[in-house]
Amino acid sequence: MKKLINDKERFLSDMLDGLKQRDPHIEIIEDTVVVRKEKKSSGVALVSGGGSGHEPAHAGYVSQGMLDGAVCGEVFTSPTPDKVLAAIKAVDNGDGVLLIIKNYSGDVMNFEMAQEMAEAEGHHVASVVVRDDVAIDNEEQRRGVAGTVVVHKYAGYLAEQGASLDDIVKKVKEMMSTLYSIGMAIHPCLVPTTGEYGFDLAEDEMEIGIGIHGEKGISREKSASVDKIVNRLLDELFKHTDSSRLIVMVNGMGATPESELSIVTKYVMEALDDRGITVSKLLVGDYMTALDMQGFSLTILDEDDEVLEALDADTGSKYFK
């Protein structure tokens, strides 16, 4: 298998060992829970997580200004409730804990079970479920994808500002009501645990509306030039908004080279300009990936002064740039 790994059974633990070497400000508890080495003494603590394979999400965002803890499951596998509970207990300083959950049935079930267990032990816990992927028609079933990282940053900023748990939940929900993403791939990801590609694509095909777990998309199409792909994705996104001032994220899927992310960005900005959209903030990079998938996703949300402040605020994470 073409992977830089030692043993597929140790993918997660080896990765976390390496991450700890890369970031001296984190530590790992209970084998798979990443927390800040210096626990915050006050303010709402934020916990996210889910299956691995989306790096730098979520462990790379455990940092001043963003998350307090990330619960890491095996590749594309939800972490168990006991690990989420351990994270809650480790980060709670008495001001409450917010769980930021991507909308996958396993994650929702396990995080909410942990929430109940923590509440039974006297912790004040709330949760929000991110459903930004408009590739899925049914709103309740929409998956949480790259927009989740914007939620991390906004909630992290609000927590630093001393907002209460209730306030953060209210504001994040409001923000999420305008948060929409959709992705595409020209190469599927190779899943280390199975040695299989998530799907197969012919040399002249691309997949529109992919998930971040190697799931097929909603439409297999003939390869196209970037301007056409960008407009194809924007057409989907603009079914859900008529805002003219947007925050925009161009997210690499893990193995998309920097050069191509820049080329995508050029055509995104041109296409938005053609549509009369003002982009008040542009984020470009690998924020939420699917292992070594080649492709990108676009995320949009309504311009908002406080969200803009949050996105520009300092963070210790090297991955939010």
Place this chain on the structure above:
Amino acid sequence: MKKLINDKERFLSDMLDGLKQRDPHIEIIEDTVVVRKEKKSSGVALVSGGGSGHEPAHAGYVSQGMLDGAVCGEVFTSPTPDKVLAAIKAVDNGDGVLLIIKNYSGDVMNFEMAQEMAEAEGHHVASVVVRDDVAIDNEEQRRGVAGTVVVHKYAGYLAEQGASLDDIVKKVKEMMSTLYSIGMAIHPCLVPTTGEYGFDLAEDEMEIGIGIHGEKGISREKSASVDKIVNRLLDELFKHTDSSRLIVMVNGMGATPESELSIVTKYVMEALDDRGITVSKLLVGDYMTALDMQGFSLTILDEDDEVLEALDADTGSKYFK
């Protein structure tokens, strides 16, 4: 061709258009020369560049604390002397210009020709040639690879400190005398201008000692686990040094996912510990890539207080982290 591009003839110009959208602090002159929007009013100005395809090198390092200009050739093609000359003239504030050249015959010829032309017009110009790739035995023929980015950061710091051109050249040359790199790949890069892969690798093969232009390596070997690959590369590097305190860079080749870079880092740190090496600074990320190659390179250099200060100093570049 599986590439997120519009037209292979516009790869460079589309990429630079996108980069300008991503970084409001740069501007593009003469179509292919990236300079800071706010020209430095004093201090030695630094210019680097070369063929494109190594993003974020070099244009991503045009920033406070690093480069003043980057001259971008077409993919894997040296820029012409007139473009280098334009860069020199654009960034020179009277305190002199340093050219940081990777050791490829086209780059060396074209940058040195531009240097002569600039000197004839009264500019004070010096140049250093980076030769860190120990995959090449002959010292004079060694290619400039990821270590070049460490040179950018060190020279950028010295320039910010107000060092003279002569001082920077002297210090950088001293630093480069302990700078060694070597790389490997499990997947070759797909070159957009030709639509061809740099080389072909069977499913169970890897290439040791690759270059950053799709060049084959020095040895094709059976795939191995990361710990074995890391030790294979370190064996090559340690033919050139007996230092016990090192600065270490783990560089992704462009399409290596974050998860695998972390796994590589774990085994690099373990192997160095086994060899009795103290790592005084660890850099991990995509610094000098070869389009969408999957693999990594290791760079080492001797610990040095001033180099450490330089590596930790602030920079406006989002790509040096």
